[in-house]
Amino acid sequence: MKMSWRWYGEGNDSITLDHIRQIPGVKTIVWSLHDKVAGEEWEEERIKEVVELVESKGFDAEIVESVNIHDDIKLGLPSRDKYIDIYIDTIRKLAKYGVKVICYNFMPVFDWTRTDLYKELSDGSNALYYEKAAITEDPKDMVEKILGGSGDFTMPGWEPERMAKLDELFKAYDGITEEVLFENLKYFLERIIPVCEEVDVKMAIHPDDPPWPIFGLPRIIRSRDHIAKFLKLVDSPYSGLTLCTGSLGPNLLNDIPAIIREFHDRIHFAHIRNVKVFENGDFIEVSHRGKDGSVDVYEVLKAYHDNGFTGYIRPDHGRHLWGEEKNCRPGYGLYDRALGVMYMLGVWDSLDKAKEVK
Ligand code: CS2
Ligand code: MN
Numbered sequence: 001m002k003m004s005w006r007w008y009g010e011g012n013d014s015i016t017l018d019h020i021r022q023i024p025g026v027k028t029i030v031w032s033l034h035d036k037v038a039g040e041e042w043e044e045e046r047i048k049e050v051v052e053l054v055e056s057k058g059f060d061a062e063i064v065e066s067v068n069i070h071d072d073i074k075l076g077l078p079s080r081d082k083y084i085d086i087y088i089d090t091i092r093k094l095a096k097y098g099v100k101v102i103c104y105n106f107m108p109v110f111d112w113t114r115t116d117l118y119k120e121l122s123d124g125s126n127a128l129y130y131e132k133a134a135i136t137e138d139p140k141d142m143v144e145k146i147l148g149g150s151g152d153f154t155m156p157g158w159e160p161e162r163m164a165k166l167d168e169l170f171k172a173y174d175g176i177t178e179e180v181l182f183e184n185l186k187y188f189l190e191r192i193i194p195v196c197e198e199v200d201v202k203m204a205i206h207p208d209d210p211p212w213p214i215f216g217l218p219r220i221i222r223s224r225d226h227i228a229k230f231l232k233l234v235d236s237p238y239s240g241l242t243l244c245t246g247s248l249g250p251n252l253l254n255d256i257p258a259i260i261r262e263f264h265d266r267i268h269f270a271h272i273r274n275v276k277v278f279e280n281g282d283f284i285e286v287s288h289r290g291k292d293g294s295v296d297v298y299e300v301l302k303a304y305h306d307n308g309f310t311g312y313i314r315p316d317h318g319r320h321l322w323g324e325e326k327n328c329r330p331g332y333g334l335y336d337r338a339l340g341v342m343y344m345l346g347v348w349d350s351l352d353k354a355k356e357v358k
Contacts, residue, residue: 014324088192117129128284185230261303272340315344321336
């Protein structure tokens with residue numbers, strides 16, 4: 001297992017690489033060119049600059065999260081080939097600079113969806129929250145709330161330019177069923193995976209968050225069966241998973257440790273996040289400690305450990321602590337994620353020891 005940390009880049013994150021160096025065990029920086037919109041070319045100079053900076057601080061830069069997918073690819077429009085060519089060009093460039101895994105998602109219109117970015121927990125910290133009843137027919141209310149709450153930071157997948165075209169986007173997805181979305185994903189994979197095999201870059205799809213359809217849009221990576229179907233689309237180790245416990249977790253029917261045990265050899269990147277699910281289906285993000293929420297983080301880590309997992313792992317969202325919500329990206333503060341790293345390393349080290357003793 002290699003511990004990693006998502007960093008939004010110089011001048012684009014409240015946390016610096018020097019902060020991250022002081023968190024025990026972090027080896028890999030998970031990065032992206034966050035100013036790039038889906039479908040835009042990634043210049044080699046820009047890639048080189050980030051990789052060199054990250055490496056100069058003693059980390060490697062082996063994971064990119066994300067290279068986002070243009071809607072025309074998800075929609076299966078004739079223009080998709082042009083955007084797939086650009087995607088392939090980016091894969092080749094990233095490979096040249098030592099990138100090993102690319103995380104992406106295939107969610108229509110929205111990336112992760114929440115109804116409140118700063119819901120207070122009983123300990124006075126606050127965190128991202130999802131209230132089922134607040135998801136109305138009209139997504140615009142929610143978009144306003146999210147964009148209004150994210151301060152000066154633009155959140156990936158929530159770019160104001162895209163959100164301004166919401167009506168158009170929704171119209172375009174009219175008639176796109178789960179089946180069609182799966183077909184369009186297959187088309188994309190059939191074109192890119194041979195290149196990934198050639199240059200040794202693994203693709204790792206991120207599950208849909210939350211794991212159910214919203215606003216009538218299809219969501220196709222949200223359960224064991226959806227994952228099994230996805231992995232058969234192109235049956236290559238280069239078409240794999242980012243297994244995010246926080247995205248699958250709000251559906252209590254998802255047995256995440258069992259999913260890990262079944263598909264571990266296709267999981268390239270593990271996102272560890274805990275959520276507390278309430279009886280009415282609402283949920284809030286909580287600390288990484290298993291006991292604080294509905295995800296049994298110990299069992300999750302044990303499922304990886306038992307299978308000799310050598311992929312990357314990162315703390316996913318954390319709570320906002322000690323007043324930091326005023327200046328950090330929602331879900332991406334320093335303190336709770338650093339506590340999460342220590343919790344995970346603690347569990348992992350003790351699993352290592354227990355294995356030695358046997
Ligand atoms: C991430 C996702 O912040 C998060 O929840 O796990 O936004 C993730 O980066 C994307 O869905 C991957 O493309
Ligand atoms: Mn995640």
